[in-house]
Structures are given as C-alpha cells and as structure tokens.
Amino acid sequence: MTSRRNVLKSLGLATLALPAWATAADATPALPPANDPQYWKKIRDQFMLAKDSIFFNPGTVGVMPKVVVDKMTDYTKYLATHVADWAYKDDNKEEFISGYNNLMRLRTKVGKLINANAGEIAMTDNVTHGISYLANGITLQPGDEVLTTNQEHPGGRGGWLVKEKRYGVLFKEVAIGKPIKNAEEVYHDIINAFTPKTKVLIISHMISGSGAILPVKDICAEASRRGIFTILDGAQTVGHIKIDVKDIGCDAYAGCFHKWVGAPHGTGFMYVKQDKMKDIWTTVASARWDNHEDEGFRFTQRGTGNFPILKGLEAALDFLFEIGPDRVYERIKFLGQRLRTGLKQNPKVKIFSPADEAMCAGITVYNIAGMTGAQLQDEFWNRARMRPRASGEVFGVRHCTHIFNSEEEIDKALAIVTELSRR
Numbered sequence: 323m324t325s326r327r328n329v330l331k332s333l334g335l336a337t338l339a340l341p342a343w344a345t346a347a348d349a350t351p352a353l354p355p356a357n358d359p360q361y362w363k364k365i366r367d368q369f370m371l372a373k374d375s376i377f378f379n380p381g382t383v384g385v386m387p388k389v390v391v392d393k394m395t396d397y398t399k400y401l402a403t404h405v406a407d408w409a410y411k412d413d414n415k416e417e418f419i420s421g422y423n424n425l426m427r428l429r430t431k432v433g434k435l436i437n438a439n440a441g442e443i444a445m446t447d448n449v450t451h452g453i454s455y456l457a458n459g460i461t462l463q464p465g466d467e468v469l470t471t472n473q474e475h476p477g478g479r480g481g482w483l484v485k486e487k488r489y490g491v492l493f494k495e496v497a498i499g500k501p502i503k504n505a506e507e508v509y510h511d512i513i514n515a516f517t518p519k520t521k522v523l524i525i526s527h528m529i530s531g532s533g534a535i536l537p538v539k540d541i542c543a544e545a546s547r548r549g550i551f552t553i554l555d556g557a558q559t560v561g562h563i564k565i566d567v568k569d570i571g572c573d574a575y576a577g578c579f580h581k582w583v584g585a586p587h588g589t590g591f592m593y594v595k596q597d598k599m600k601d602i603w604t605t606v607a608s609a610r611w612d613n614h615e616d617e618g619f620r621f622t623q624r625g626t627g628n629f630p631i632l633k634g635l636e637a638a639l640d641f642l643f644e645i646g647p648d649r650v651y652e653r654i655k656f657l658g659q660r661l662r663t664g665l666k667q668n669p670k671v672k673i674f675s676p677a678d679e680a681m682c683a684g685i686t687v688y689n690i691a692g693m694t695g696a697q698l699q700d701e702f703w704n705r706a707r708m709r710p711r712a713s714g715e716v717f718g719v720r721h722c723t724h725i726f727n728s729e730e731e732i733d734k735a736l737a738i739v740t741e742l743s744r745r
C-alpha cells in the first residue's frame with residue numbers, strides 16, 4: 323500500500339516544491355534571463371519590500387525574497403495542518419523538526435557556497451552560536467593567548483571573554499586602522515601582535531564597522547605557520563563576497579544567512595576543517611555529542627528547532643544559486659562602488675571604508691562633517707525614507723547596497739549627501 327508520506331513525496335510536498343494551497347496569484351514571478359536589459363529591475367520584483375522606502379541595511383538583517391517567505395509560511399501551514407502524517411520513526415529521515423536531522427542536503431548547499439565538504443559544515447542559528455561553539459569547544463590552558471582586533475562585533479567576542487574569565491586565557495586585542503590604508507598595513511598590524519603564546523586568531527573576514535575585507539589568506543598562512551588556530555567571523559561576507567575556505571586556508575569559519583543571503587532570521591553555519599573538527603568539544607549536546615562519524619552533524623544536532631526557517635533558508639540558497647553568486651557579488655560591489663565614487667567627490671564627506679577598492683564591496687561607512695551618525699540616519703529617513711544605519715557619533719552611517727537596490731537609489735542618496743553638506 324502506498325503510504326501517505328510517499329503520496330506527499332510524489333506531490334513534491336516532502337520538500338514542499340509547490341504546496342497544494344499555493345495559488346497562481348501568490349506565485350513569485352520567474353527569474354528573468356540574464357541578458358534582459360531590465361534584469362535587475364525584474365530581480366527587484368522578486369522582493370516584497372515596500373516601494374515607498376529604500377533599504378540600505380542588510381548588514382544588520384537582510385531581505386527575504388518572496389519565494390523564501392512563501393516556502394517558510396507554506397511549510398508552517400503544512401506542519402500545522404498535517405503534523406499527524408508524521409509517522410515518527412527513529413530513522414533519521416523525517417524532516418518535521420530540525421535539530422535531530424543531519425540536514426545533509428542543506429549542509430551540502432552551504433558547502434558548495436564556501437567550497438567545503440558537507441561533513442565540515444554544522445548548521446547553527448547565527449554567527450554568535452558558531453563562534454561560541456568554537457570558543458567553548460577549543461581546549462586552551464591558562465596563559466594561552468587568543469588574538470582579535472579592536473573592531474570585532476560582540477558576537478565574535480563574547481565567547482572568548484567567557485573563556486578568559488573562566489579559564490585564565492588571555493583575550494588580546496590589536497588595534498587596526500579605520501580606515502585601513504591598505505592590505506599590508508592591516509596584515510602587519512595583526513601578525514606583529516602574535517606572540518609565542520598565541521594559540522587562536524579570531525578576526526572578521528569583513529569588518530562590519532567599515533566594510534573592510536581583510537587579507538585573510540595571507541594572515542591565515544602566517545598564523546598557520548606558527549601553529550595558531552584561525553577562525554574567521556563571516557557575518558558580513560556570506561552572500562556578499564566570494565568565500566573559498568580552502569583557498570583562504572582558515573581552520574574555522576562562522577557565518578549567517580539572515581544578512582546578505584536574504585534567508586529567514588536565525589540561520590547560520592559553522593565550518594571547521596575536517597582534521598580539526600574532531601578536537602572541538604560539543605557545546606549544545608544531545609545524543610551525538612561524542613559521535614565523530616559525521617562531525618558536522620555532531621554540532622548540527624541541537625534539539626528541536628524551527629524547520630520552516632530551514633525550508634526558507636534552502637529557498638534563499640537556491641535563489642542565490644539560480645541568479646549566480648558571482649553575478650550577485652558583482653552587482654553588490656558595482657552599487658557600493660558607485661556610492662563611494664560619488665562620496666569621494668564631496669570634500670565634506672569622510673569615508674571610513676578602505677580607499678583601496680580591492681578591500682571593499684557593498685558596505686560603505688561615512689560621515690558628513692559636523693553631523694552625528696544618528697542625525698545623518700534621521701536625515702535620510704525624513705527626506706527620502708532611506709534606511710542606512712547609524713554608526714555612532716563619529717562614523718556616520720553604514721550604508722549597504724544589495725541586489726534589490728538600483729543605481730537611481732544610490733544617486734538619490736548621493737544627492738541628499740550633497741544637500742546636507744551644503745548646510
């Protein structure tokens with residue numbers, strides 16, 4: 323007899339390719355062909371973003387394309403309606419709750435995005451989880467040093483501060499430029515701070531407060547030569563710039579999808595090199611806490627979670643792959659560069675992102691002389707309902723560009739900066 327589950331599978335419902343209740347009116351328009359002159363306008367139509375405001379802050383939380391919202395809500399409705407169909411067996415095949423499943427299909431897609439094997443990928447809820455798993459899971463002795471920069475996010479720091487207080491490890495910060503002048507400067511700042519006691523390096527791949535892409539390949543090479551375990555915080559890079567963990571040569575990488583990938587909030591991953599993962603203790607522990615057959619699964623198994631958001635995450639990754647990650651990265655940078663080029667013409671503007679375009683992509687941090695970040699943020703909103711994010715008293719705003727933005731929006735923002743700097 324054909325089981326209910328098989329019937330659902332044959333309908334595509336096990337993966338919810340097209341739920342039975344989706345109506346034609348709800349359907350997201352198909353992606354335009356790449357050579358369509360209206361291509362990016364049509365990509366904009368894939369998002370539900372209100373037309374009467376302009377969003378410039380995916381560095382905090384991104385924007386889900388409609389297909390992601392649909393996948394997530396359809397699956398939520400499906401669970402609420404058909405939970406009785408779940409013939410629970412301990413066979414690790416069911417997909418009704420996350421946290422017990424090995425999530426192999428998803429981990430494989432994440433691996434494809436950053437050039438890693440699925441076994442090296444663990445699903446997490448965000449970057450803070452990934453870095454906390456690493457800080458808590460790495461064995462260090464009192465007096466061992468962990469090096470970081472003075473421009474890291476609290477989510478990249480907290481786990482190490484706990485470790486410092488609890489185990490007598492030294493968490494040391496090295497000051498780097500803002501703006502960073504060039505790759506050599508920041509490379510030397512960091513490697514000159516290594517000591518024979520440095521055991522771990524934890525730095526952002528891209529600094530969130532300036533958008534600077536650090537020369538992580540060279541830094542990791544030097545750190546590895548000295549036997550230092552290297553961790554990159556990729557909160558700002560995933561879906562934003564190309565990541566190839568094998569080429570970079572880092573030991574671990576923590577990322578999230580709820581910023582630049584446009585996935586549901588609360589989705590992230592931790593990558594650890596195959597031969598290094600076995601040495602990291604599990605923090606959130608369940609049945610597989612000491613099972614090393616599939617290291618990524620050991621960390622992925624984190625109790626009952628929210629499966630609909632993982633359905634949304636998969637749709638967001640598929641959306642990115644369908645457009646083509648390189649095309650997305652190129653477009654984000656094109657718009658970011660257009661903004662920086664305009665800002666550089668204005669003598670009243672100070673830019674805190676690197677002057678070297680090779681170190682920049684879609685994040686630009688700048689201020690207008692005499693303004694605070696909060697004032698500048700408010701002016702953008704009051705004048706044009708534009709939403710970059712204030713970056714403190716001195717640093718003005720962090721202004722991010724993404725594929726749902728347009729050249730016209732950048733030019734409009736530049737016109738506002740010109741008006742404000744004339745006051």
Ligand SMILES: Cc1ncc(COP(=O)(O)O)c(C=O)c1O
Nearest residue numbers: 448449450475477478530557578
């Ligand atoms: C560099 C950096 N690290 C870590 C985080 C924290 O990320 P999450 O909220 O995914 O834990 C952020 C968030 O903005 C960030 O910019």
